[in-house]
Amino acid sequence: MSEAKKDARVANLEKVKAELLARKQELEQEMTTLYQDKFSDDQVQDAGDQALTSVMESLKSSFHDAKLEEYNRIIKALDMIKDGTYGICVDCDNPILEKRLKSFPNATRCLACQEAFENTHHDSI
């Protein structure tokens, strides 16, 4: 790898890392807010209100699960940045497309290798 190329990659990584850290903080705040809501609207309710509340609670918890999943992905991605394995396919050593990393920051395989992997590992998702 030429020096210029290496520099460009490091600069890009720093940017990615900053974005991931910002998103991580955002998610932490969103998840904290979710919990605060849950505890603050603890008032006397009639049966209709209670049914609505339980729907809201299950919506909230699935919303929370999605956030937590994204949060875990970001934590993993930050670990991989630290290890220097971020954005590099574990199978073919090629860089993983930025578009793919945007949706899956902790992706460890490029799309082609991921598809090949899934075709040979049907039972593991």
Ligand SMILES: [Zn+2]
């Ligand atoms: Zn690959």
